Amino acid sequence: MATIQWFPGHMAKARNQVQEKLKQVDFVLEIVDARTPEASRNPMMNEIIGAKPRIMVLNKQDLADPEKTKQWVTYYQGLGYEAIAIDAQHAKRLNQIPTLGKRLMAAKITKQKSRGIRNPAIRAMCIGIPNVGKSTILNRLIKKNVAVTGNRPGVTKNQQWLKADETLQLLDTPGILWPKFDDDLIGKKLALTGAIADSVYSEDVVGMYGLQFFREHYQEAFRRAYGLNAQDLALSDGDLMIHLSQKNGFADNYNRMAERIIFDARQGKFGRFTLEVPGDDANDADAE
Numbered sequence: 325m326a327t328i329q330w331f332p333g334h335m336a337k338a339r340n341q342v343q344e345k346l347k348q349v350d351f352v353l354e355i356v357d358a359r360t361p362e363a364s365r366n367p368m369m370n371e372i373i374g375a376k377p378r379i380m381v382l383n384k385q386d387l388a389d390p391e392k393t394k395q396w397v398t399y400y401q402g403l404g405y406e407a408i409a410i411d412a413q414h415a416k417r418l419n420q421i422p423t424l425g426k427r428l429m430a431a432k433i434t435k436q437k438s439r440g441i442r443n444p445a446i447r448a449m450c451i452g453i454p455n456v457g458k459s460t461i462l463n464r465l466i467k468k469n470v471a472v473t474g475n476r477p478g479v480t481k482n483q484q485w486l487k488a489d490e491t492l493q494l495l496d497t498p499g500i501l502w503p504k505f506d507d508d509l510i511g512k513k514l515a516l517t518g519a520i521a522d523s524v525y526s527e528d529v530v531g532m533y534g535l536q537f538f539r540e541h542y543q544e545a546f547r548r549a550y551g552l553n554a555q556d557l558a559l560s561d562g563d564l565m566i567h568l569s570q571k572n573g574f575a576d577n578y579n580r581m582a583e584r585i586i587f588d589a590r591q592g593k594f595g596r597f598t599l600e601v602p603g604d605d606a607n608d609a610d611a612e
């Protein structure tokens with residue numbers, strides 16, 4: 325279904341760039357979309373990050389289902405990561421990131437202080453697929469405290485370190501790490517949330533996925549949004565699409581109804597939603 329080709333060469337290059345820069349940081353901020361915490365990851369993310377300490381940042385929590393976000397935070401903590409849900413757009417809970425980072429790096433900070441270093445530095449890199457909110461997070465965290473140029477050993481000359489505060493310094497991700505959008509289900513999730521361009525997936529497929537998902541998982545919100553009754557809800561998915569299409573004045577132009585469902589989902593017409601829960605079979609970001 326996806327029309328974008330997966331070029332192993334590009335992937336390897338991005339991965340090498342990231343791994344090279346990772347050597348310069350103490351830990352990673354792995355940014356994901358709270359609505360699709362696993363679908364919005366690069367398939368090799370765990371391999372790339374390796375044993376570096378990590379904070380899983382579930383961004384866009386304002387759009388996600390709060391109950392499911394809690395489940396994801398617990399899930400990632402269970403894997404041994406720090407995890408936090410934030411809303412970078414509205415600057416909610418962002419200031420928890422430096423706090424968590426200092427907790428994660430407490431041993432290093434103590435060691436530096438014991439050596440007489442008055443302002444110990446800890447360094448992190450933001451990693452994530454496009455659109456999860458990396459730039460928004462960085463810009464808000466650094467509040468224009470830009471640029472500490474590193475010209476000390478082990479630090480590339482002219483490396484731009486972005487200062488979040490006196491202790492935490494940040495690096496932007498050097499390359500583009502793509503999601504696994506050659507996987508149908510992942511592609512549909514990313515398309516529905518607007519994480520990948522609409523041109524990549526056909527709206528009838530994504531709209532039908534939305535219809536199926538919302539009627540199953542957020543039925544009350546879906547019913548209310550489209551004024552459906554019990555009889556309507558007894559229809560098959562296909563018949564419900566036809567019914568909705570007619571009801572909304574699109575006659576037999578089902579693609580327009582599919583587009584409408586996608587639009588409405590993104591606008592929050594069915595409320596806050598999360599498309600996957602921990603333990604779903606299709607979620608394993610490291611599955612090949």
Ligand code: GDP
Nearest residue numbers: 383384385411412413454455456457458459460
């Ligand atoms: P990047 O490609 O990872 O750097 O992502 P951007 O920072 O450019 O963000 C992608 C889009 O998501 C932009 O339109 C942002 O305004 C939006 N965005 C970022 N963070 C949030 C958030 O927490 N909530 C919501 N609702 N939108 C966000």
